[in-house]
Amino acid sequence: MEPLHIIGGGMAGSEAAWQAARAGVPVVLHEMRPQVATFAHRTGDFAEMVCSNSFRSDDDERNAVGLLHWEMRAAQGLIMEMATRHRLPAGGALAVDRDPFAAAVTERLKSHPLISTSYEEVAELPSSGHWIIATGPLTSPALAESIRAATGADALAFFDAIAPIVYADTVDMSVAWMQSRYDKGETAEEQTAYMNCPMDKAQYEAFIDAILAAEKTEFHDGETAGYFDGCLPIEVMAERGRETLRFGPMKPVGLTNPHNPVKPYAVVQLRRDNKLGTLYNIVGFQTKMKYGAQTAVFKMIPGLENASFARLGGIHRNTFINSPTLLDDQMRLRSRPNIRFAGQITGVEGYVESAAMGLLAGRMAAAEIKGQVLPPPPPETAMGALITHITGGAEAKTFQPMNVNFGLFPPIDAKGGRKGRKDRYKAYTDRAKQAFTEWLG
Structure with a gap:
């Protein structure tokens, strides 16, 4: 045969x-x-x-x-x-x-x-x-x-961006909290599936300003930035409107902050990335920001001020x-x-x-x-x-x-x-x- x-x-x-x-x-x-x-x-x-x-x-x-x-x-x-x-x-x-x-x-x-x-x-x-x-x-x-x-x-080609990964033990849990959106998942282990970092309006606005001002990866000659809408870099979403991220990966719905009764204006979610629970990836945060800019911008997120990154975001060409x-x-x-x-x-x-x-x-x-x-x-x-x-x-x-x-x-x-x-x-x-x-x- x-x-x-x-x-x-x-x-x-x-x-x-x-x-x-x-x-x-x-x-x-x-x-x-x-x-x-x-x-x-x-x-x-x-x-x-x-x-x-x-x-x-x-x-x-x-x-x-x-x-x-x-x-x-x-x-x-x-x-x-x-x-x-x-x-x-x-x-x-x-x-x-x-x-x-x-x-x-x-x-x-x-x-x-x-x-x-x-x-x-x-x-x-x-x-x-x-x-x-x-x-x-x-x-x-x-x-x-x-x-x-x-x-x-x-x-044809578009660019597919990679989200950063954070070491869990470097997240400030006096600010962040564990909760799946709408409390999906019943076991104690499932309740550690997501970390949540809240932002008030002023923090969100400053975060958007920093994303827009950050230095970005340049494309090679002859390449164009045709993104797939399901995997947009956060800076591209921010460029489409200041509220885009708040209605996308940073939406504050289905979550209750145990540290503060005031409803957050926006929430950054981190999803568990390995069985040990030592790594969490920042959900929806694909990016083409340069590494130095990423570290500065992501440490503006409440709870991640002292975070260490196992991997920063990146971007690569996707041919189809x-x-x-x-x-x-x-x-x-x-x-x-x-x-x-x-x-x-x-x-x-x-x-x-x-x-x-x-x-x-x-x-x-x-x-x-x-x-x-x-x-x-x-x-x-x-x-x-x-x-x-x-x-x-x-x-x-x-x-x-x-x-x-x-x-x-x-x-x-x-x-x-x-x-x-x-x-x-x-x-x-x-x-x-x-x-x-x-x-x-």
Whole structure:
């Protein structure tokens, strides 16, 4: 049997390799790390998490990404299995202890008898064989150039910013307090999922002034700052209006400050980043401020005046292709059908979405190698909505990276008493689960 070659050992490549091997197809997983480093990665492990440690909401009844979790679990996905095994308390979210998670994914893949690994940079699109390109947001320049040459189209790019991480024992807990928004999470451990730092109006205004005045990272020649709206740097949000942050990541709702009965004007949340509870990341604080400016600005946050940072924020280029123009519904490159694309390079955004596209690409490629055809999941499902969006549902001229959301699903009939938002979302997930179960069968 011909092997399946997969370039990239991130979320999508790891999941694709697992799914194909489970189907009985031999896999060669090509990963350039650690021989060729990227600025964002620290290890050579597969499925290393470099931005947030959150897989977002785990609510599979009224949340689209939670539904995607459910579908991946139903399909026996490796990424969701390991994320669940290494989850951290985070209220209604699925947060992951990132290093043990990546180590576990790596061990599982390397121990599979049908999966072999090859550590080198693949610089050109192969002309023969079965391949999946899952190189993610940090596709090497040489391979990106080969993709551009093969597609005849310019690669699109936006910048993805990384939030800073704080050592928990350096946060002043006489000012900050532990609480999940709306008190989600019942156990004592879950109540340590988030730290909250309050601001009054004067502190907030001074903070916004400091962000706007801070020295920022400059872009390289020829690069443009086209941001994905779900991962905007805080300074870009601040530039859009002085109240934008207060209605975004710094919204003060659903929280009660035990140190002060006066409702805060704004709140900075820090989310637990590891199982030990020694690290917390500043939620929504992706930034392109220079390191010195970050330290000064973030220490203006009440409770963080003496904070130490395990990692400051950063910014990196994220390359993706114009999938509606280039890919068919089997995720194959129309001009080179021996090559599939999966993960963030296809124009999905987020760990879960990337892994889900890897799951589909791995299953579709394995079926093809075995002389079969696996149809894409129905558009009523979360996976189906995503693949429909990237392979034809989106407008090619304005194509931008997208998280899974109910706006990508075929509309639901709101009649029969399901007129409220919560009921409508429940109707979406009920319909999706039935359709996905039938597709799996």
